[in-house]
Amino acid sequence: MANNSKRRDYSQGEWPVKAIVGRSYWTRQIRETIERIAPHTSSVLITGPSGTGKELIARSIHDQSPRATGPFIPVDCASVPGSLFASQLFGHTKGAFTGAVGASLGSFRAASGGTIFLDEVGELDLELQAKLLRVIQQRQVVPVGGHDPEPIDVRIIAATNRDLAAEVKAGRFRLDLFYRLDVISIETKALQDRREDIAPLAEFFIEQVSREQGVPPKRLSPAAVRAIESFDWPGNVRQLQNILERSIVLSEGEEIDADFIPQEIAAAAQPDLQPTGDTISTPNHQVNTPAAATNAEGYPADWQSLEDNERLHLQRTLELTGFNQSAAARLLNIDYRLLLRRIKKYGLKPAGGAGGNGNRPRVAAAHGG
Known part of the structure; x- marks a missing residue:
């Protein structure tokens, strides 16, 4: 840290x-x-x-x-x-x-x-x-x-x-x-091996982030608590903190409902409701995507380029590790300096826009590092 x-x-x-x-x-x-x-x-x-x-x-x-x-x-x-x-x-x-x-x-x-x-x-x-x-x-x-x-x-x-x-x-x-x-x-x-700590940590982070954001403290709904306690948190406490900060920013009112928790995390509490098909999740509902347009060769016109996929994968990996660049490089199995060049190339930044330098904001241990 x-x-x-x-x-x-x-x-x-x-x-x-x-x-x-x-x-x-x-x-x-x-x-x-x-x-x-x-x-x-x-x-x-x-x-x-x-x-x-x-x-x-x-x-x-x-x-x-x-x-x-x-x-x-x-x-x-x-x-x-x-x-x-x-x-x-x-x-x-x-x-x-x-x-x-x-x-x-x-x-x-x-x-x-x-x-x-x-x-x-x-x-x-x-x-x-x-x-x-x-x-x-x-x-x-x-x-x-x-x-x-x-x-x-x-x-x-x-x-x-x-x-x-x-x-x-x-x-x-x-x-x-x-x-x-x-x-x-x-x-x-790992956080998944001490699930009893998840709810106290969530309460701690919500109070901390709310104070930093200058907003009244929010609380997690029972459904949201079940979701975060069921998820395995491969990014450990840093990932938990990152998700809660995002949820505080996106949610309205005094309670953070499971709708404002990323779908893959919310689905952990409901194994039968894993994400499927061509749907787009919004805080309150899902909408079906229209049929993809095709180009002159009959292929999808919006097919992502290799560069787009690389940028997206890098961003998801950095979010998973709480923007810990050393951990991200190991997870991606690439040289640390190569990762830094890619981060600079794509202008990737942690949530909130703060710069990351080798290790993204470390979290408190039982908060995090």
Whole structure:
């Protein structure tokens, strides 16, 4: 969950344990675990599916710790180009390279006295893993262009949606770095495995989004609640938040009915009413589409081009991942940089038009990251 565009439900930057919303056994255990490990300085590795609240857990650990008054510095390892990795994490001196018009502390020194959160650490290549390991072992950094080591005083919390033990066996992740990071382990769970949390999360998000939109809080109808509790949420909490925000904007009145929930989600509560045929869904009814016009060759005149299909598929994938571009690239099985070029080409943006940068607005864990 690593950028400033992320939605923060606690405006003063405080993330108490009660910010982990939900009533499932897993959520209760996570809150207890955070309270137990927060006072210590040991490294923490948070694993689990994308969109399940890894950054919220990291922030909560930080804010319950003696380092709470220090900075919390998130780094999205998946979006840092290899050529800039050392500069961004370890800093650089003035004139160290073209464009270095001033010195930079880098993320590790910027986090001095606080916590550094290495998100998507499993995406680092072996060369960058070696550089990170050296810093963790020596507890000092050498800025790019410099010669003198600078001591660092940080707690390290890392996160990944990969199985790092399996990555080690496959030779894609260093065993020594894994041991350094995996001192304390926390595993998040997909939303479909803790359905008891869906309704409390929905209530939380509706209140949060309504406050941001400057509108009175709305409530979900019983039918809408049944729908969201029946859906599997492959995009986890981020997807839930995205859908609820859309529903708040589109619905009228004080109640959000199932008609304002996307059809594939509403249908989850009614398996016999899955979308079929050539129909167009509107909030209140369906209309049959007219017969498609044909071109001179007898083919449908409105047949979508390959480019149209690519744009639509990219948009749907980004919405599914809550505009988490790293997760979208993995889901599409394409290079992260290629995805960025396609996003720029088609002018794709998150709901509301906010820019996305590697990771779309992260949501709160039990809200999301």
